Each structure stands twice: as C-alpha cells, then as structure tokens.
Amino acid sequence: MNQAQAHLPTLLATLAPAVRPGRYVFVTSDGGRGVDDALASVVEEEGLSLLLRQDDADALGLDYDYVAGWITLTVHSALDAVGLTAAVSGALAESGISCNVIAGRHHDHLLVPLHRVDDALAVLVSLSLG
Incomplete structure (x- = not known):
C-alpha cells in the first residue's frame, strides 16, 4: 500500500x-437490528448510528430519511492531513451538494444525495484538476 499523503496540494491532485x-x-439502532449489516457506525447519545445499504435497512424495517450515494477518495490520505475535508466539502457546498464524510484509516468516504452523485463526481474531478 502507498504511504499516507498529508500534503494538501498532492492530495487534491x-x-x-x-x-x-x-x-x-443512515439509521439509528438500539444495538440489535442492523449491526451485523453495518458498513460504518458511530455511537451517539441518541443511539447507535449505522450506515447500511438501503435494501438491508428496508429488510430490517429500519427508518431513514436520507438516501445517499457513496464516493471514495481513493488517494491514501493521512489521518493528520490538514484541509482535505474542508476543501472537498467546500467545493461540494459551492455546488449546493450536501456531503457527509466518513474518514477511514486509508481513505475518506463521501455520502452525497443519491440524485447528485454524478454532479458531486464532476465537482471532485474538477477540484482534482485544479
């Protein structure tokens, strides 16, 4: 695996x-339903937030109000990199696209409104090209 990158201009390029x-x-679980199918999770005061495939949430009867597409920034970003989230979310915000960011150890993952995935991808490609 490539070494993690922290230099913002290189990350963006x-x-x-x-x-x-x-x-x-995204669903809220009591720690039972959905946990085995979770792709990501966060413990919050209101309960366990899970990121699930929509089909899995539907099969389990879990409520949600936001359907997203998933874009992975495949650059290996360092966890201590400064400015990547701000640059990406800022560029998307300028285009009126909401963005929920999940940082993994190797990559950042963006959950954007499903109907705006292509638009978000175009914004990110443009950002990358400078």
Whole structure:
C-alpha cells in the first residue's frame, strides 16, 4: 500500500474519486437490528448510528430519511492531513451538494444525495484538476 499523503496540494491532485455502487442510508439502532449489516457506525447519545445499504435497512424495517450515494477518495490520505475535508466539502457546498464524510484509516468516504452523485463526481474531478 502507498504511504499516507498529508500534503494538501498532492492530495487534491490525486483524489481519484470512485463511486461505490448502491444506495446507502443512515439509521439509528438500539444495538440489535442492523449491526451485523453495518458498513460504518458511530455511537451517539441518541443511539447507535449505522450506515447500511438501503435494501438491508428496508429488510430490517429500519427508518431513514436520507438516501445517499457513496464516493471514495481513493488517494491514501493521512489521518493528520490538514484541509482535505474542508476543501472537498467546500467545493461540494459551492455546488449546493450536501456531503457527509466518513474518514477511514486509508481513505475518506463521501455520502452525497443519491440524485447528485454524478454532479458531486464532476465537482471532485474538477477540484482534482485544479
């Protein structure tokens, strides 16, 4: 695996955004239903927030109100990199696209409104090209 990159201009030039196929939703669980299907999770005061495939949430009867597409920035970003989230979310915000960011150890993942995935991808490619 490539070494993690922290230099913002290099990160932006090598974002290499890739769409992960599917429809994704955020749900709140009591720690039971959905946990085994979770793609990501966060413990919050209100309960356990899970990111699930929409089909899994539907099959489990879990409520959600936001259907997202998933874009992964395939550049290996360092966890201590400064400015990547701000640059990406700022560029998307300028285009009126909401963005929920999940940082993994190697990559940043963007959950954007499903109907705006292509628009978000175009913004990210443009940002990468400078």
